[in-house]
Amino acid sequence: DTPPPPQDDAKAIHISADRLVSESRADYAEFTGNVRAVGEKFDIQADTLQVFYSPAPDTQAPGTANRLDTGTGKTVREIIATGNVTILFDDKVAKTDQAVYSRESGRVVLMGPGSTVTGKSGRISGDTITLHTETESVTVISGGETRVQAVIHPDGSKNDDQTEK
Amino acid sequence: MRYTRPISLFLMITVFAALGAVIYLLVQSRPLSVPPAATEQADTGVDISMTGVSQTFVQEGRISHTLTADTASLLARDKKAVFENVTLTFLAEDGTPSVVTAKQGELSTETGDATLSGGVVVENRARKIYAQTLHYNDNRHILYSVEPVVVTGDSFRFTGNSMTFDMTSGKAVLSGNVTGRITDDALALQ
Numbered sequence: 001d002t003p004p005p006p007q008d009d010a011k012a013i014h015i016s017a018d019r020l021v022s023e024s025r026a027d028y029a030e031f032t033g034n035v036r037a038v039g040e041k042f043d044i045q046a047d048t049l050q051v052f053y054s055p056a057p058d059t060q061a062p063g064t065a066n067r068l069d070t071g072t073g074k075t076v077r078e079i080i081a082t083g084n085v086t087i088l089f090d091d092k093v094a095k096t097d098q099a100v101y102s103r104e105s106g107r108v109v110l111m112g113p114g115s116t117v118t119g120k121s122g123r124i125s126g127d128t129i130t131l132h133t134e135t136e137s138v139t140v141i142s143g144g145e146t147r148v149q150a151v152i153h154p155d156g157s158k159n160d161d162q163t164e165k
Numbered sequence: 166m167r168y169t170r171p172i173s174l175f176l177m178i179t180v181f182a183a184l185g186a187v188i189y190l191l192v193q194s195r196p197l198s199v200p201p202a203a204t205e206q207a208d209t210g211v212d213i214s215m216t217g218v219s220q221t222f223v224q225e226g227r228i229s230h231t232l233t234a235d236t237a238s239l240l241a242r243d244k245k246a247v248f249e250n251v252t253l254t255f256l257a258e259d260g261t262p263s264v265v266t267a268k269q270g271e272l273s274t275e276t277g278d279a280t281l282s283g284g285v286v287v288e289n290r291a292r293k294i295y296a297q298t299l300h301y302n303d304n305r306h307i308l309y310s311v312e313p314v315v316v317t318g319d320s321f322r323f324t325g326n327s328m329t330f331d332m333t334s335g336k337a338v339l340s341g342n343v344t345g346r347i348t349d350d351a352l353a354l355q
Contacts, residue, residue: 001266001286003295003315006322012346020323020339022292022316031343051347076347 047083277303
């Protein structure tokens, strides 16, 4: 009995790490140590990546084509990247202590003082930054001690680094 | 005439002695006709060989695992049993079965530890684990590999340099150069 060969699947998320802990009954898997997760439209690097499943009883029902079945009839409910998190997406770079992706809301929430999202059109930073993947909008909240900061390059020409010097 | 009787007696004794010597030599040089299998068995140290083996292991009043195999050979001197085409079924605390199959299995009759080799596969509801060799530690009730393994599910596949699998909790830890993929529509962040 030999393992099935890896399949080439554009939608697949390719993950590498030092360690993977999987609890089959606890609906949970954790990648630790130099974690990198590369998807079709994003590239996440972090110290830890946790994948939480939700037992979806109807995943076996017909018509649940878009469900994500992780081999257990479950779907990925939430993914949490923690520690030195860098996310590359849509020619932007997000940096934060912790990023939480929720499948249900379709949002990615960056949490931690000094979280930043940098792109051609500028840079924003705050304690909590929410990326709305459906609407491609961004919400920034400060934690009270520090203010929300935004540097906008209207014509998108200047590089953000230049403005910081 | 006086001498002919002792001479003929002497000659008769000599002939019988010679005949006896020849028979003795013949008997000594003839190999013992012993069935080859038995000889072979004596050399390999196998004490008992069985076919169609089935055994149940109970720990703390609960069936912890069962074993079936095509053949089993008990080597008392080496304190081990060797199995061909072996299937081990482990039952987690909640009764979830994990089935381990392998071409060969070696079980220590002293510790209960085992080594499985030859296309080893561990399968339960959540995943399948492939390895060339897996070890079972009875004391800690874990399976572990010190060689690369592959872990697959319906839409994930990961490889790692080594692995431990706790048969009681169902927790699997893959370590060292872990790489692989999750097929994920949701994570594509459409």
